[in-house]
Amino acid sequence: MTRRILLIDIGSGLTLQGLIPSVALYGTQTGSVKASNGVPPYTYTLSAGVLPAGVYLDAGTGLFSGSPTEAGNFPITVKATDLSGASTQRAFTVKVIAEPLTLSGTAPDGTVGVAQSYTYTVAGGVPPYTFALVDAPDGWSIPDASTPTIDYTATSSGTKTWTVRATDAIGGQFDLADAAVITAPSLTLSGDFADATIGTPYSSDLAIAGGDGTYSNPRVTVGSLAGTGLVLSIVSSALRLSGTPTGSAGTLSITVAVDSGDGQTASSAQSINVSAAVSQAVWSSLNKASTIVLSNGGVTASGSNSIEQDGIVLSSSSKSGGKFYVEIVQNQATSNTASGFGLHAGTSNIGVQLGDDSVGWSSIIYGAGGNNRAAYHAGALQSVASISWHTGQTVRMAVDIDAGKLWLSYFGSSTWIGGGDPADGTSPTFSFTPGVDFYFAGGPRTNSALLDITNPSAWVYPAPADFGIWTA
Incomplete structure (x- = not known):
């Protein structure tokens, strides 16, 4: 009878190797662990520690994946088990690095009285964020502190400055100084003077709007009011033509103008039908x-x-x-x-x-x-x-x-x-x-x-x- 002896090489024992690179917050997690010198297939599990939120370990391949949503150093221990039940484990550290908190953007210039809105771009830091205005002009606000959006309606012209402050979940702050040039709205004269009648007291207005809200120098630039019995004046936000018309019936064609305190001028061509005198009852x-x-x-x-x-x-x-x-x-x-x-x-x-x-x-x-x-x-x-x-x-x-x-x-x-x-x-x-x-x-x-x-x-x-x- 012949005897045979079977020799099994068990090597140096089950081992576990791996590499887990550092990753930016919200970046793509890579890295892997790999067992060897055992009886495949291998199973990989965490025996200690917790992975960052959003990062996962594939039990069958040993691959790490996902996108971390929290920053910091996360110590873990990975255990590898082979088919025979043999196991080994090794400690690793998953490093999630938060980028510096930043806020960027430039709000557009505006016009007095015109509502505007602008959203800045926030990056880095650790969400969630809160936002606030520092030293803002009247009419500026952040309606929702969780969103970097400002609303603003300027009440006066000039260069307006303000600071938007972003704060992240771990107390990091970033201040962004911003500015916008606010111009007065265009000065306008609107409407038409009413028709008039010789000998009848008359008053009619054109609406003045825009400019800086201060108005002066009412005048006729084309034509003339001489001999008409009528005069121009400014009453609040109106250019008024008033008086008791004299002279002859016909069409009075004039161009009138007014100035605003910020240097603008508005004019309007007007044609006024002037009727013959109306007889009053006796x-x-x-x-x-x-x-x-x-x-x-x-x-x-x-x-x-x-x-x-x-x-x-x-x-x-x-x-x-x-x-x-x-x-x-x-x-x-x-x-x-x-x-x-x-x-x-x-x-x-x-x-x-x-x-x-x-x-x-x-x-x-x-x-x-x-x-x-x-x-x-x-x-x-x-x-x-x-x-x-x-x-x-x-x-x-x-x-x-x-x-x-x-x-x-x-x-x-x-x-x-x-x-x-x-x-x-x-x-x-x-x-x-x-x-x-x-x-x-x-x-x-x-x-x-x-x-x-x-x-x-x-x-x-x-x-x-x-x-x-x-x-x-």
Whole structure:
């Protein structure tokens, strides 16, 4: 019988070799471990330590892969086991290096009042990041502290500077200084001047916008306003053409200009249609009490004798809608007169004193030097003021028929009874119900009380905005 002896070379024993290069945070992890001198296949596991988040060890190949999301040195021990169950292990260190925290970018220049947004680029460091502004101008903000985005709306022109600060999860900081040149918006004139009428008070605006918000030097650069009765002025953010047009009807062609404080100039070519003069209503010879006498072409009304008498005279035309302004002057008065001026609905009750009934509203003066001036309606005093009156003073009326609002003044006063303002529709002296024809009306109570209708070209006070002539 033959004996055979089998010899097995077990070598020097199971060994484990490997190389794990350092990797940048968020870079691609490479490296591997490899067992030898054992019975393949081999299995690789971690026996100690923890890999960085995002990095993995393939148990079958020993390859490392992934992208680390945290920085630092990570000691690990890798164990290799062969088919026979033999094992060996070896210590390694996985090094994840964070790049320096940086912030980059340049916000664009801007314009006053125009909202802008810009996002910077952040790199390196250890996320998550937070962002903040340091020494920022008014109007600059970071809406979301986790995002490097700034919003800014400049309130003034010039070079604006600020600093954006980035902070990472481990307290690292990076400050980025930035700047933008902010310019004022272009100066503009917009709109068209309204048409005008000879002899009718006029006011019309062009809107001024842009520049630095300060405006000056209103002027005509082409054409002329000489002899037109009109002038240019700046009122807040408007270029205003105003006055009482004179001269001939036709087309007024001009180019107007204005400057802003930052050196800009804006101009606008304008064509204004100027119509012939509009006739204002006078006192009516048809709608008056028999006790009233008219003269001067219906411009003047007076009582027929020196004894006080009731009775009113209406205007030569009525209005059922619109906004109108009228001035009259009481040129004479005796101590026992009580003249009135105001509004009357319809043509009834013209034989009574103005304001004695429910269809008349009046501003009344008692006597030549009387001071009991009042708003009067339905036979009742609505308001009384102690202000001296003198002959030749003006009383005025503004009425918005569609809105049912009436403003009356005392004789010789620039304010309205009740303290309101027709231009903005506030605090009328009286309110009434629209829907019928309305007349302006007067009530001269003696032959020494002369109520003269003032021509619009000679109005003592400017008509409220949007209130026009009570046309014939």
